[in-house]
Structures are given as C-alpha cells and as structure tokens.
Amino acid sequence: MNVLSVENLEKSYGEKILFQNVTFGLDQGQKVALVAKNGAGKTTLLRCLCGMESADQGNIVFRKEQRISWMEQTEDFDPNATVWDLIADNQHENHQLFYAYNQALENNDAAEIDRLTDAITANNAWGVEAEIAKIVQILKLNPKDRVGSLSGGQKKRISLAKVLLADADFFILDEPTNHLDLDMIEWLESYLSSTNATVFMVTHDRYFLESVCDVILELDEKNLYKYNGNFSYYLYKKAERQEQLASSIEKAQNTFRSELEWIRKQPKARGTKQKARIDAFLEVKETASQKIKNDSMELLVKMERLGTKIVEFHKVSKAFGDKTLLQSFSYNFQRQERMGIVGNNGTGKTTFV
Missing domain, CATH: 3.40.50.300 (P-loop containing nucleotide triphosphate hydrolases)
Known part of the structure; x- marks a missing residue:
C-alpha cells in the first residue's frame, strides 16, 4: 500500500x-x-x-x-516541565484518565472507578503508562528531572521517546x-x-x-x-551507476572532439541538417563536460605523518571528584592503527578524546 x-x-x-x-x-x-x-x-x-x-x-x-510522528535535530521544551510530563503529553488524554483513575482508587469511589475503567478500556490504554515507563528506563532518563537541568543529549532522547510513543x-x-x-x-x-x-x-x-x-x-x-x-546493496549499485556514467562521459568526450573539428570547418551560413547536427553537438558537449564527484559523506581530517609511534600513554588517570573515568591507562598508538572507543553514556569517552 x-x-x-x-x-x-x-x-x-x-x-x-x-x-x-x-x-x-x-x-x-x-x-x-x-x-x-x-x-x-x-x-x-x-x-x-x-x-x-x-x-x-x-x-x-x-x-x-x-x-505521522517526526523528530527534529533540535526542539524547544519548557525548562520547568518534568521528563515524565513531556513524554506523557503525547498520550495526554490517556494520562489524564490514569491520573483520575488513581484518584478514584484513593477515594474508594466505586462509580468513578467503573466509569474510568470503561474509558481506559475503550481507549485501549491499559498498557500506556507501562510503555512510557519502559522507554524512559531504556533511554536512561529520570522521569522526575526538570528539563532545564538536562544536557542536550538527554533532551534529544526525550524527543525520540515522544516520537516513538505517538502510536x-x-x-x-x-x-x-x-x-x-x-x-x-x-x-x-x-x-x-x-x-x-x-x-x-x-x-x-x-x-x-x-x-x-x-x-x-x-x-x-x-x-x-x-x-x-540495504546499505551494502546501495554501495554496490552506486559504484555500478558511477561506472556507467563514467563510460557515458568518456564516449561523449570522444564524440565531442570529433564533432568540434567538424564545427570549426563549417561556414557561418548553415542549412537545416547542419543545424540539427549542431544541436546534437551541444547536447554531447553538456554530457562531456560532466565530472563525477565522489565526495565522502563522512568528515575526513588531514593529519601529518609523525613516524611509527603517534602518541604514548603511560599510567594516565582522570577523575571528576569521586568519579574515576580512567585509571592507569597505558598504550602506544601506532601509525595507521584504527581504534574505536566504546562505552555507555557518562563513562568518559569524550573526556578521553
């Protein structure tokens, strides 16, 4: 569909x-x-x-x-709102129903409990609060935190949660x-x-x-x-497309060179057939003038060659207060090594870099 x-x-x-x-x-x-x-x-x-x-x-x-639910790279939130309030706002009606339902339970209001039970069932919403709590936990957000105290990364995770919970x-x-x-x-x-x-x-x-x-x-x-x-298939087919384009450009360039010689030899006054050939020449010229650009989608940084050993760490440690991020780290980084730093958020990857 x-x-x-x-x-x-x-x-x-x-x-x-x-x-x-x-x-x-x-x-x-x-x-x-x-x-x-x-x-x-x-x-x-x-x-x-x-x-x-x-x-x-x-x-x-x-x-x-x-x-349709969509997420931007940046989003403005009320700094006084809590994480839970912002995420549950997607389910505003259901959230209000659950709040009223819990109040009815505390007040032992049987009639109100029955009414709200029917309303929640009609909205197919019994799993809503559990789903919100699950995603908040997975994205490592504290539901009671105020948005004004959060980092940019935490706010981005709120945006993601809101999108995914929008049904x-x-x-x-x-x-x-x-x-x-x-x-x-x-x-x-x-x-x-x-x-x-x-x-x-x-x-x-x-x-x-x-x-x-x-x-x-x-x-x-x-x-x-x-x-x-998938992405591997895309890389293969893109390379294939670029090869075909390169072949077309090369062929057009050869035709352009031969036709350019013909154009130079022609008198200024030209007939209909000559004009058609000139129009075709201009089309070939446009193709022949193309250049294949293969710009990378990733950021490349030029580095000078510094010999075999690039940098040496010897018993390096780093802490913020009582929190130790790195302890007695030793390593010799060699030229042409490819190294990745992985770890959960807050473990010190950016600090290490």
Whole structure:
C-alpha cells in the first residue's frame, strides 16, 4: 500500500539549488534512509515532508488518515516541565484518565472507578503508562528531572521517546542515534525493524542503516536515486551507476572532439541538417563536460605523518571528584592503527578524546 508520493519536488536557497525533480514513492512498512554529503539538503527535504518548509515546486501526498510522528535535530521544551510530563503529553488524554483513575482508587469511589475503567478500556490504554515507563528506563532518563537541568543529549532522547510513543503509522527521524549509547542503539534497531510503521530517517550511522533500512534514497548533485536494498546493496549499485556514467562521459568526450573539428570547418551560413547536427553537438558537449564527484559523506581530517609511534600513554588517570573515568591507562598508538572507543553514556569517552 502506497503511503507517500513525492513528485517533481524542487527547493532552492537563492541561486543554490538543493534538489530538483525529486520523485519517489514509499509503501507501508518500508524502512527508508536518506543519505547524502553534508549540505546537500537532507534535513531540508525532511522538513518539506513534515510541512515545516515549503518546496519551491512539486507535490507531497501522504495517505489520508495516516498518523505521522517526526523528530527534529533540535526542539524547544519548557525548562520547568518534568521528563515524565513531556513524554506523557503525547498520550495526554490517556494520562489524564490514569491520573483520575488513581484518584478514584484513593477515594474508594466505586462509580468513578467503573466509569474510568470503561474509558481506559475503550481507549485501549491499559498498557500506556507501562510503555512510557519502559522507554524512559531504556533511554536512561529520570522521569522526575526538570528539563532545564538536562544536557542536550538527554533532551534529544526525550524527543525520540515522544516520537516513538505517538502510536504513529509513519515515523520521520533526523539523526535518531545521536546521543544514544550502544544498548540504546541496539534497542532502537530492534524496535524500528519490528514495527509495522513506515520509517523515513536521516542518519550517519552506517551500521544502523545496514541493520534497519531496506530502501536507500541518495541525494547526489541535486538529483535523487532510489535503491531497493540495504546499505551494502546501495554501495554496490552506486559504484555500478558511477561506472556507467563514467563510460557515458568518456564516449561523449570522444564524440565531442570529433564533432568540434567538424564545427570549426563549417561556414557561418548553415542549412537545416547542419543545424540539427549542431544541436546534437551541444547536447554531447553538456554530457562531456560532466565530472563525477565522489565526495565522502563522512568528515575526513588531514593529519601529518609523525613516524611509527603517534602518541604514548603511560599510567594516565582522570577523575571528576569521586568519579574515576580512567585509571592507569597505558598504550602506544601506532601509525595507521584504527581504534574505536566504546562505552555507555557518562563513562568518559569524550573526556578521553
């Protein structure tokens, strides 16, 4: 069942065209990732889908009566609200029912208990509070904390919780794994893979893409390409597409050189057949002038070569007050080593770096 149709979408900022002629459709339950180099317009396209920005032209049509829930990279929250209040707000009516139900139990009000029992049952809401508590625990949030006291990462996890608890048919997620530790990411992989909802996301987490997504959309040089497969399949098909493009460009360049010689030999006054050949020459020229850009989607940092040994740690320790993050760490980092630092949030990864 088709749940989203996008036709001929175009968006520019001034003279800079972000994307043009973007056309694609999604079916119910597909897990889709939008990939591109930084600045290509990924977040802008997401915001167009959500109605937060208007496209310059084109159409976006969601299936009617579809519940859509989306998460931005940043979101403003009331600093005085608690974590629980913000997350439960998605279930505002059910949350009020449970509050009233608990009050009725305390007051031993049998008639009110019966009425609220029927209302909660009608809303199919008996598991709502338990589901909220479960996700709050998984995302390592304290339900009583005030938002004003939280870090940016904790606020991002509140946004994620609100989206996932919205009981939606279509999730739109912008960098959902940011500020999640390994356990949270593994849980989110399982959650999104098993949901019947359609998922449309932007993420730079390659392994998350590989595990969750079955469709990859790539924005490349203002155009969109669709690959029906996981991230590995996308890499294979993209390389294949670039090889075909390189072959077409090489062929066009050879034709261009021979036709350019013919153009130079022609008199200024030309007939109809000559004009048609000139028009064809101009088309070939456009193809021949293309260049294949293979910009990385990841940030690359140039480093100078410093010899075999890069840096040596000898019994390095670090603590904040009574909390020890690193103790007696010793290691010689060698040139061309590839090392990753993993650990739960708050264990000292960023401090170590």
